Amino acid sequence: MTLCVYVIPRREKHPNSRLFWDKLASLWASKLMALCVRKLDRKVTWDDPRKDEPWLGPNDLRADALSDLLTDANKLSVWVERDEVSLRRILAAVAAKRDLLVKLDFIVFDFAILGQIGIEHEQVAGDTQDSVVNACHVDLVQLTAEKLSNFGSRIRAARKAERYQHKTVAQLIQDSLDRGFIDRNLLKPAVAAKMRAP
Amino acid sequence: MSHATAYDFSSASIEPRQVRALYKLREKLEPLRRRLVADRFPKDSLLTGANSASPLIQKLVYTLVDSDPARDSWIEYQHTGEPGAIAEAVGTVSETISAVTTTQVLDRAIAQNIESLLTIARDEHFEDGMNSNLSVGLQVLFRNFSAEFARVLGERLTKGGISARILAEMFYALGQIEDDNTKDWRMATLVDFLKSPSPVVRDAAAVGLAYLDDKRAAPYLREAMDRESSETLKEDIRAVVEQLTA
Numbered sequence: 001m002t003l004c005v006y007v008i009p010r011r012e013k014h015p016n017s018r019l020f021w022d023k024l025a026s027l028w029a030s031k032l033m034a035l036c037v038r039k040l041d042r043k044v045t046w047d048d049p050r051k052d053e054p055w056l057g058p059n060d061l062r063a064d065a066l067s068d069l070l071t072d073a074n075k076l077s078v079w080v081e082r083d084e085v086s087l088r089r090i091l092a093a094v095a096a097k098r099d100l101l102v103k104l105d106f107i108v109f110d111f112a113i114l115g116q117i118g119i120e121h122e123q124v125a126g127d128t129q130d131s132v133v134n135a136c137h138v139d140l141v142q143l144t145a146e147k148l149s150n151f152g153s154r155i156r157a158a159r160k161a162e163r164y165q166h167k168t169v170a171q172l173i174q175d176s177l178d179r180g181f182i183d184r185n186l187l188k189p190a191v192a193a194k195m196r197a198p
Numbered sequence: 199m200s201h202a203t204a205y206d207f208s209s210a211s212i213e214p215r216q217v218r219a220l221y222k223l224r225e226k227l228e229p230l231r232r233r234l235v236a237d238r239f240p241k242d243s244l245l246t247g248a249n250s251a252s253p254l255i256q257k258l259v260y261t262l263v264d265s266d267p268a269r270d271s272w273i274e275y276q277h278t279g280e281p282g283a284i285a286e287a288v289g290t291v292s293e294t295i296s297a298v299t300t301t302q303v304l305d306r307a308i309a310q311n312i313e314s315l316l317t318i319a320r321d322e323h324f325e326d327g328m329n330s331n332l333s334v335g336l337q338v339l340f341r342n343f344s345a346e347f348a349r350v351l352g353e354r355l356t357k358g359g360i361s362a363r364i365l366a367e368m369f370y371a372l373g374q375i376e377d378d379n380t381k382d383w384r385m386a387t388l389v390d391f392l393k394s395p396s397p398v399v400r401d402a403a404a405v406g407l408a409y410l411d412d413k414r415a416a417p418y419l420r421e422a423m424d425r426e427s428s429e430t431l432k433e434d435i436r437a438v439v440e441q442l443t444a
Contacts, residue, residue, distance in 0.1 A: 041326045042366070044401040047430040064398075067363075070323065098327030100374065103405055105326065160430065165408060165437055 034111040035081045036138070038155070039094055040068040043105035046161035059157035061149065068105075069152050076140040076148070079126070080111060085136050089181060091164065092172035093128035096182050101173075101194045104164045109155035114140065117150050129186040130176060170194055308343055308350040311335070316360060324367045332364065333371040340375045348380040352387065365391070366402035373409030385415055392422040401431055408438040416442045 040046060045065040049056040056062065069076060079090045087108065095104050114121055119140050126137030140151070164172065174195055176182040184192060315335040324330050339347045354360075360368075369391065372384045388410065391403040404422065407415045419439045426432040 039326075041324065042363075042398065042401075043434070044397050044428075044431060047397075047428060050397065050428050052427070064363075067323070095327065099329045100327050102327045102370065102374075102409070163434055163437070165441055167441055 035087065035108050036078045036111050036114075037081065037087060037090060037106050037108050038069075038076075038078045040105040040107055040161055042068060043161045043163050046105075046107060046156055048160075059153060061152040061156050065152055065156070066149065069148055071143055071148065074141065074143045076143060076151075077126075078121075078138050078140060079133070080136050080138050082136055085132055088172055089130065089176060090133050090136060091169075092176040093126075093130035093133035093182065095164075095169045096130070096173045096176065096187060096191065097128050099188050099190060101166055101170055101191045103166050104169045104172075105161060106164075107155055107161040108159055110158065113151070113154050113158065117147065117154060119143065119147055119151060129183060130181045132181065304343070304346060305350050308339065308347055309354065311339055312351060312354050316364065319364045319367065320361075324363065326370075330367060332367050333374075336368065336371045337375055340377050340380060344377055344379045345383070348383040352383070355387065362394075362396040362398040362402075365394075365396075365399050369399070369402040369406035370409065373406030381410070381412070385410055385412055389415060389418040392418060397428055397431055400426070401434060404431075404435045404438050408441055411442065413442045 042064070045062050045068070049058060049060070079094070081087050081090065091104055091106060095101075120142050122139045122141050124137055124139045126134035128134055143151075173182065173187075173191065177184055177195060177198075184195065184198060187195065315332050318335075319330070319332040322330055322332060324332070339351075369388055372388060375384065377384075385407065388403045388406045391399055392407075394400050394403065400422065404419060407419060416439050419435055419442070423432050423435045423439065426435060
């Protein structure tokens with residue numbers, strides 16, 4: 001907020017260096033509005049309440065969905081989108097490290113949610129085959145069961161879970177291979193077999 | 199004609215040597231028959247083995263499966279048939295039974311493997327795209343037993359009692375296994391489960407069909423889409439239909 005109060009008047013005051021102020025404002029906005037993504041396994045458990053689920057409130061999270069938020073040492077792995085690293089590239093990297101070429105379920109959420117519910121995070125390098133994407137990896141840390149459940153409810157209420165069918169996933173990985181983001185030799189055999197020959 | 203007369207082989211035109219052989223054979227077959235009947239082994243399966251054989255052999259197979267009524271056929275034949283033919287027939291029945299019992303043993307071994315996989319799966323966390331004990335186990339069993347495994351697995355699926363979570367993992371694997379021999383069976387099974395009351399299972403069946411990538415499944419998926427109550431699941435099924443018909 002302080003930055004907002006500072007940047008906007010300066011931008012108006014110095015029209016010649018508008019580009020600089022715009023960039024600064026964009027940086028500030030991207031920090032606040034950064035999108036994150038969490039990989040899921042069972043998208044269907046994140047869907048809106050169905051007619052046969054009167055016990056489930058519109059913003060509630062099914063207990064089954066918690067299995068997609070499996071923690072280790074009270075940490076949960078998420079990815080943060082950046083200007084130079086698109087969501088597609090992150091998802092391609094995540095899919096490329098798997099044993100099999102299958103569908104990819106995921107949910108996108110606003111980074112700001114973490115601050116709103118008091119979840120701490122740490123920047124920890126990811127373990128995909130795309131080194132640039134690895135720098136976008138964040139661990140949510142010091143998670144309690146309550147915080148985790150709250151986190152799940154908040155991200156479910158904010159956006160719908162999404163799915164890329166396995167053929168779309170193949171295109172994503174192929175794109176990263178073609179651009180040299182991922183080394184073909186590091187793919188698991190079952191995934192490599194589905195990719196176009198170099 | 200009484201049964202006592204019927205089993206008096208000496209009254210038939212059979213050589214004493216053959217009579218002894220038949221008695222011995224019968225001694226071996228009778229406990230087996232009792233076991234088969236006690237285990238409620240499906241008669242149809244036993245008969246399948248004799249379908250191509252002569253009516254005589256079919257009568258003998260009936261004798262082994264059923265009790266008194268079918269025995270009459272056996273009795274009748276005993277007095278009219280050629281001794282050599284009887285011996286041959288009994289031999290064939292014996293082989294049929296041997297084949298059937300081998301199948302039965304194999305079925306039980308496969309069934310035990312399936313139960314072991316399901317037991318392990320109860321404590322397993324499944325992650326999309328990662329091999330699990332269940333998915334690898336299914337691949338191995340399909341590779342080794344193909345149609346036999348499909349048949350036993352089908353019986354187990356019909357029996358029910360498998361959690362939606364485990365069924366989902368199983369259906370993803372069914373879609374990905376490379377075995378042309380069982381492709382139709384796998385597709386039919388996945389199509390059946392599109393009608394499951396569980397949305398998790400319906401979703402997994404649709405995903406399995408997407409992996410199977412056979413456009414013959416498209417009409418069934420369209421039907422599933424029409425009756426689907428969950429809007430998001432309907433969208434996901436639509437995406438599979440689009441993939442198959444592209």
